[in-house]
Amino acid sequence: MKSHDLVIVGAGPAGLAAAELAARLGARVALIERDRLGGTSVNTGTVPSKALIRLGTLFAAMREASHLRHPDGDEPVANFQRVAARLRAIEHRVGSFHSAERLRRAGVEVHFGVARFVGERTLVAGSRRLNFRNALVTTGARATPPSIPGLVEGSYVTSDTLFSLEHLPRELAVIGGGALGCELAQAFRRLGSRVTIFQDEPRFLPGEERDAAQILAQSMARDGVTIRLNTSVVSARREPNAVVLETQNNQHNAEARADLVLVSVGRTPATQGLGLDAAGIRMDAAQGIVVDKFLRTTNPRVYAAGDVCLPYRYTHVAERTARMAVGNLLGEGARQSHTNLTIPWCTFCAPEIAHVGLQAWEARKKNIPIRTFTVMMQDIDRAIIDRQDVGFVKLHVAGGSDTILGATIVASRASEMINEVCVAMSTGIGLRALAKVIHIYPSQSDAIRIAALALDEPLAPA
Amino acid sequence: MALTNRLQRGAFGYFRAYTNPLNGLVADTSRAGSPCSIAVVGFALSCQAVAVERGWCSREEAARAVLTTLEFFWDSPQGGGANATGNKGFFYHFLDMKSGQRVWDCELSLIDTALLIAGVLSVGQYFVRERPVERRIRQLAESLYRRVDWVWAQNDSPTLSQGWHPDYGFLHYGWEGYDEALLIYLLGLGSPTSPLSPRSFTTWTLTYQWERLLGQDVLYSGPLFTHLFPQAWIDLREIRDAFMREKRSDYFRNTCRTVELQREYCERNPRGFLGYGRDIWGLSAGDGPTMRASGECPSDQRHFGYMARGAPFGPDDGTLCPWAMMVTLPFTPEAALSGTRALLAEYPQACLEDRFASGINPTVDPESGGWLSEGWYGLDQGLLVMSIENARTQLIWSLLRGSTHIRRGLIRAGFRGGWLS
Ligand SMILES: Cc1cc2nc3c(=O)[nH]c(=O)nc-3n(C[C@H](O)[C@H](O)[C@H](O)COP(=O)(O)OP(=O)(O)OC[C@H]3O[C@@H](n4cnc5c(N)ncnc54)[C@H](O)[C@@H]3O)c2cc1C
Numbered sequence: 001m002k003s004h005d006l007v008i009v010g011a012g013p014a015g016l017a018a019a020e021l022a023a024r025l026g027a028r029v030a031l032i033e034r035d036r037l038g039g040t041s042v043n044t045g046t047v048p049s050k051a052l053i054r055l056g057t058l059f060a061a062m063r064e065a066s067h068l069r070h071p072d073g074d075e076p077v078a079n080f081q082r083v084a085a086r087l088r089a090i091e092h093r094v095g096s097f098h099s100a101e102r103l104r105r106a107g108v109e110v111h112f113g114v115a116r117f118v119g120e121r122t123l124v125a126g127s128r129r130l131n132f133r134n135a136l137v138t139t140g141a142r143a144t145p146p147s148i149p150g151l152v153e154g155s156y157v158t159s160d161t162l163f164s165l166e167h168l169p170r171e172l173a174v175i176g177g178g179a180l181g182c183e184l185a186q187a188f189r190r191l192g193s194r195v196t197i198f199q200d201e202p203r204f205l206p207g208e209e210r211d212a213a214q215i216l217a218q219s220m221a222r223d224g225v226t227i228r229l230n231t232s233v234v235s236a237r238r239e240p241n242a243v244v245l246e247t248q249n250n251q252h253n254a255e256a257r258a259d260l261v262l263v264s265v266g267r268t269p270a271t272q273g274l275g276l277d278a279a280g281i282r283m284d285a286a287q288g289i290v291v292d293k294f295l296r297t298t299n300p301r302v303y304a305a306g307d308v309c310l311p312y313r314y315t316h317v318a319e320r321t322a323r324m325a326v327g328n329l330l331g332e333g334a335r336q337s338h339t340n341l342t343i344p345w346c347t348f349c350a351p352e353i354a355h356v357g358l359q360a361w362e363a364r365k366k367n368i369p370i371r372t373f374t375v376m377m378q379d380i381d382r383a384i385i386d387r388q389d390v391g392f393v394k395l396h397v398a399g400g401s402d403t404i405l406g407a408t409i410v411a412s413r414a415s416e417m418i419n420e421v422c423v424a425m426s427t428g429i430g431l432r433a434l435a436k437v438i439h440i441y442p443s444q445s446d447a448i449r450i451a452a453l454a455l456d457e458p459l460a461p462a
Numbered sequence: 463m464a465l466t467n468r469l470q471r472g473a474f475g476y477f478r479a480y481t482n483p484l485n486g487l488v489a490d491t492s493r494a495g496s497p498c499s500i501a502v503v504g505f506a507l508s509c510q511a512v513a514v515e516r517g518w519c520s521r522e523e524a525a526r527a528v529l530t531t532l533e534f535f536w537d538s539p540q541g542g543g544a545n546a547t548g549n550k551g552f553f554y555h556f557l558d559m560k561s562g563q564r565v566w567d568c569e570l571s572l573i574d575t576a577l578l579i580a581g582v583l584s585v586g587q588y589f590v591r592e593r594p595v596e597r598r599i600r601q602l603a604e605s606l607y608r609r610v611d612w613v614w615a616q617n618d619s620p621t622l623s624q625g626w627h628p629d630y631g632f633l634h635y636g637w638e639g640y641d642e643a644l645l646i647y648l649l650g651l652g653s654p655t656s657p658l659s660p661r662s663f664t665t666w667t668l669t670y671q672w673e674r675l676l677g678q679d680v681l682y683s684g685p686l687f688t689h690l691f692p693q694a695w696i697d698l699r700e701i702r703d704a705f706m707r708e709k710r711s712d713y714f715r716n717t718c719r720t721v722e723l724q725r726e727y728c729e730r731n732p733r734g735f736l737g738y739g740r741d742i743w744g745l746s747a748g749d750g751p752t753m754r755a756s757g758e759c760p761s762d763q764r765h766f767g768y769m770a771r772g773a774p775f776g777p778d779d780g781t782l783c784p785w786a787m788m789v790t791l792p793f794t795p796e797a798a799l800s801g802t803r804a805l806l807a808e809y810p811q812a813c814l815e816d817r818f819a820s821g822i823n824p825t826v827d828p829e830s831g832g833w834l835s836e837g838w839y840g841l842d843q844g845l846l847v848m849s850i851e852n853a854r855t856q857l858i859w860s861l862l863r864g865s866t867h868i869r870r871g872l873i874r875a876g877f878r879g880g881w882l883s
Binding site: 248361371 | 625633674677682
């Protein structure tokens with residue numbers, strides 16, 4: 001049997017992007033997927049969660065509108081069967097851009113089955129054996145199961161299983177106050193669930209800056225999410241119609257009941273059963289497959305990309321690094337390194353919290369002098385008009401210059417706004433030039449221009 | 463002058479009324495059943511020095527009261543046991559007013575111990591006469607300071623934790639970003655027995671964030687008290703650590719800018735709260751309402767109860783600390799006075815018996831003049847007495863400028879210049 005130029009394991013955003021590019025480059029490429037095309041992103045992650053959040057936003061808007069309406073109506077509560085149907089339809093529509101049919105037409109061999117390495121240049125998937133010249137592992141990550149006594153399978157859900165829910169939980173307990181936990185807690189609250197979120201740190205989003213996390217906590221509280229910071233869930237037990245969580249914070253032990261427990265305590269690289277040893281591929285339990293800066297594993301013929309090997313677990317990073325790996329594998333030009341990418345990310349709460357580049361504390365740790373310019377969204381006309389005026393734009397520039405090193409934006413459309421900063425950073429546009437760009441009035445992103453203007457403004461007298 | 467006199471005296475009256483003379487413990491608030499807060503005791507100790515200087519009590523009377531307090535803390539049991547008052551030289555946050563035993567299952571608190579110890583050091587500096595009572599005060603002040611095991615409180619990490627609990631051990635989180643922890647670090651760095659390393663301080667300051675905000679360059683920390691607590695004792699005018707040298711500022715000036723930030727924020731008043739303006743401001747830690755408000759969009763409003771509030775990042779629920787303008791007197795006297803006058807004219811109920819309530823929220827219950835916190839909080843009163851005194855005579859500042867421990871702490875934190883030269 002003739003060997004493939006490239007065999008790709010896992011058809012999430014990384015695997016799909018890689019397959020399409022490799023086929024375009026004329027390689028003989030096979031893609032193996034054990035479940036559904038689109039991976040976490042389309043089926044249990046980005047797409048359904050953002051669709052759910054959008055529905056939550058609709059309900060929040062209905063509530064806002066109902067207070068302007070006369071007479072006051074009832075609190076809107078979601079019909080969850082319809083919500084679930086809408087999620088399925090959206091997943092389907094997004095997923096159809098990468099159907100097996102289209103992939104085959106593009107020249108990609110698609111195989112369904114669980115793939116496993118059986119040698120340095122051989123994979124099996126079901127009954128099929130595939131020899132490869134090169135392979136790319138893009139198996140992604142899975143929700144980390146909880147290690148809480150009594151919280152056994154069947155008594156909780158994770159994001160891997162949440163989106164097949166058919167009923168709106170009345171009482172939802174969310175364990176974990178990272179990005180996914182916060183997004184889902186707030187969305188369910190807005191759809192009508194009573195939600196309590198437990199976070200064993202003093203604040204949400206430990207990777208983001210203090211002010212951002214602070215604003216998020218206030219917004220969640222305003223939506224009516226019950227917030228339990230500094231609180232660990234230490235054990236759980238099942239009762240007929242509920243799960244009872246025993247919680248502990250510094251001073252108090254307490255119990256909380258919920259009819260659904262969502263565990264969001266992190267993601268673990270999906271390497272189980274992959275037979276990495278057989279192929280001489282090293283891995284680390286927490287970080288996943290070990291790769292060098294060109295994304296090559298310890299088997300020189302095998303590369304990896306996306307969640308299975310990188311700390312930035314985002315769809316756009318998965319796609320970008322997968323294309324990079326294919327370029328490094330098959331391309332003729334200089335190999336590209338994944339370590340100097342400018343990577344933005346966003347937590348899609350209300351308000352959204354987006355970041356790119358350096359954080360202020362990273363700059364201080366690395367002894368990089370920076371100046372920070374902050375504008376509050378409450379001073380931006382468009383935000384006031386939309387009554388979406390919670391948040392800020394913070395731009396960090398290198399000391400003594402106007403080179404943008406990083407930004408954090410907290411705003412209702414921070415995910416869109418941050419892209420302007422990314423463009424500036426990637427193309428080397430400085431803050432001064434940004435300040436001169438005419439922005440639409442009124443617009444949220446005008447906040448970026450106004451923050452940029454401060455660079456050359458004199459200080460207010462104090 | 464008459465106004466500041468009156469308010470300083472009024473604030474001091476709290477300690478008269480809410481101290482247990484048998485052990486020197488001071489109630490956290492004036493409310494029935496309130497336990498003692500060790501932090502309030504720290505403020506109360508320093509206020510005794512003020513009271514002597516102002517002629518509100520005799521030196522002997524003050525010295526005896528101080529000695530009672532110090533003896534209580536020195537003699538009360540330390541350790542992890544149920545009836546202990548503290549451990550490793552630190553103290554539990556809340557104590558029973560009579561027995562001095564820990565209540566509310568509270569934690570061994572670093573910041574509250576620091577506030578207590580700062581007060582202890584101040585009386586050690588004030589009572590310098592060669593009388594047995596004063597000599598004993600000095601000995602005990604020194605011993606209490608030396609007993610604190612700051613290094614233990616690092617829990618083998620580079621920076622300080624927030625506290626420790628006898629059942630759960632160290633609270634697993636520390637201090638992030640600029641705030642009142644500055645006082646803990648300075649005290650810990652100055653210790654002759656268990657000194658924090660300069661490295662621990664600089665590691666903490668890596669979490670600082672300097673930014674241009676509403677036209678000011680500031681080291682941001684929202685609630686006013688976070689700036690004011692360390693500076694109730696320590697004179698940070700003109701002296702600078704590495705961070706402030708780099709930014710060509712100092713903590714004192716940064717406090718002035720923070721005041722300006724609050725005034726600007728309250729003038730812009732983005733949430734449209736009643737009362738807010740250039741002359742009525744003051745977001746800090748204080749009591750607030752807990753109910754939901756009715757308004758344009760009820761689900762869009764929440765109240766936080768007792769909480770540290772700040773501007774412009776929040777939290778802000780329309781609650782101001784009526785005392786918070788006056789306590790900026792050493793920093794921004796004009797803003798402090800014009801603000802306090804405006805507040806007293808508009809909301810006289812916030813300062814009954816010349817003593818400020820902890821919080822007022824004019825937006826809640828506006829028909830009756832706004833929501834008002836009941837009674838008084840000891841911390842506010844202590845900060846008022848000391849701030850007004852520092853503005854007038856710099857008494858507390860100069861006491862601690864004379865402390866070799868404080869000087870060493872500052873120098874080891876990298877402070878230079880000004881009165882340290
Ligand atoms: C709830 C949630 C919300 C998210 N929201 C966002 C967001 O808003 N924005 C964002 O950028 N990112 C978001 N993410 C992260 C994003 O989904 C992932 O970063 C992205 O899907 C990673 O892509 P990947 O291709 O590396 O892996 P995956 O998408 O996980 O795909 C891996 C694929 O490999 C397959 N596979 C695994 N093992 C084998 C095997 N042995 N044989 C065959 N196939 C195998 C899996 O079935 C899967 O289809 C979210 C994630 C979750 C869980």
